[in-house]
Amino acid sequence: MSEVAEKVKNIVIDHLGVDADKVVLEASFIEDLGADSLDTVELVMAFEEAFGVEIPDDAAETILTVGDAVKFLEKATA
């Protein structure tokens, strides 16, 4: 797992209070990890803070899974 993926995973575990083994790349925040729409907004904020990037609203709307976040953040920090 990449450094970015590891960091994303820890943020998700911390914010959603879920078991580490559930936080796989395919996991959907809402469908699989029990997040609601407000949780997802807060998650995006936490990603922005941790990676020092800005995630515009239209981009944020496409981040639905752990993998989506990793992909976006790997690109944004490359």
Place this chain on the structure above:
Amino acid sequence: MRRVVITGLGMVTPLGCGVEHNWAAIKAGKSGIRRIESFPVDDIACQIAGLIPRGDGSNGTFDPDHAMDPKDQRKVDDFIIFALEAARQAVEDSGWKPTEYDDQARSGVLVGSGIGGINGIVEAGYTLRDKGPRRVSPFFIPGRLINLTAGYISIAHGYKGPNSSVVTACSTGSHAIGDAARLIANDEADVMIAGGSESPVCRISLAGFASMKALCFAFNDRPEQGSRPYDRDRDGFVMGEGAGVVVVEELQHARKRGATIYGEIVGYGMSGDAYHITAPSEDGDGAFRCMKAALRHAKISPDEIGYVNAHGTSTMADGIEVGAVERLFGDAAKTLAMSSTKSMTGHLLGAAGAIEAIYTTLAVRDGILPPTINLDNPNVETPIDLVPHKAKEKKLRYGLSNSFGFGGTNASLIVKAFEG
């Protein structure tokens, strides 16, 4: 008129988590006031408060994990967690956990707070200033709104009936219970979770109340002696944190399911001072009319009240309340007992009326007068027994609990021992 009884009690206060621990501490005359150590207070004149004992939930300590999932706790201010804990206890105690749709629709929540998430508002203000609007959490608003106490409680227990909050400063808890009882009497619900919650112990509210010279400054080195209503050396109120919640229920509904009945709410009075934003008028007119309205509702005369749980905050207003009670009770004042449990808990602001309604209910049920501790040298002359230092036994039929708030908002509740 439909009769309203109390069938569940829950509380988390500076005297402990749970009704049993609270009542034991009250009867023993213990103080829950301590020095504040969780944040810096060196630059604040008042450095003491009534603080909830935290721990793993044993021996009357409070474990927030029992009330709310840890991942959700950081989304809300403490007053919501305290309210959830007190409601959890009260619902458990009452045994009313509706699962049928129709039962849920007849079960509501009316829980308020005086100042709600004041600390979280300040924190978010720093975030807004230092990091900008895009860093303000989506949970900022729902974690600070006062009626989210009622919202979270309804979600936790499936109570889908009337859902509302009261915000009347230090009268909140009494108004919430009185209003909930009225909803039941008016056939708008059969069961209500009602009460108040407050988490005021933070720098901003200490600073605000200190600026008003309303807080106790002189007992930072002797916290347990800081709250001393009616005493010569009283020096202002001591803030306290916590929540009190009751389950109130229509009598037949409670009987049918064999619920334990703690007491009956027979009187509820309200009034406004229309005088000053923070001070009561010297003649105590607002308090007088409020208690009178409660007696009128209960259809009883003052001499039938054996105990008054005073608002008694350890401020200049204490004597004004005593005067109002004397005026209303006349000769009956000679046989009346009145005490301030705030001498032990501190002043829980929006939760005060709720925890004091519970203490009043237990006083009436058990025939015990809670004491006013720290009353060494009374500065009021009155024929009323202020129950100094030690709890006493006295057969009681009716107890009255007073709450008065900034803005000149007053509420009195009368609880009757349940006689069937």
